[in-house]
Amino acid sequence: QVELVESGGGLVQPGGSLSLVCRASGSNFPLNAMGWYRQPPGRDHREMVAHITREGRTFYADSVKGRFTISTDSGENTVSLQMNSLTPEDTDVYYCYARLGATDFWGPGTQVTVSS
Numbered sequence: 001q002v003e004l005v006e007s008g009g010g011l012v013q014p015g016g017s018l019s020l021v022c023r024a025s026g027s028n029f030p031l032n033a034m035g036w037y038r039q040p041p042g043r044d045h046r047e048m049v050a051h052i053t054r055e056g057r058t059f060y061a062d063s064v065k066g067r068f069t070i071s072t073d074s075g076e077n078t079v080s081l082q083m084n085s086l087t088p089e090d091t092d093v094y095y096c097y098a099r100l101g102a103t104d105f106w107g108p109g110t111q112v113t114v115s116s
Contacts, residue, residue, distance in 0.1 A: 002024055063089070090112060
């Protein structure tokens with residue numbers, strides 16, 4: 001069982017920056033991948049924001065390319081998301097994700113609000 005704990009959400013003005021951090025615990029094996037997802041209002045599923053594999057391959061949603069950067073510290077089992085040039089459209093609950101084998105794990109989510 002993997003437990004994920006997010007931190008770093010909050011309120012920021014448009015054009016500002018935030019950094020999210022997720023720490024994973026409970027696994028004795030390396031995680032296959034970690035990432036960040038969000039669920040926009042009115043949608044019934046979460047959408048990928050950024051994703052990084054154990055090998056270091058990164059993937060980004062088109063809407064955040066060039067603004068967000070995902071990184072990991074495998075020794076600490078953490079994944080971070082640096083978010084720059086934030087817009088009100090980035091407002092959402094951001095969920096940390098991790099995959100171990102064929103099993104997905106989710107954090108409880110952290111609210112990001114972009115508003116003046």
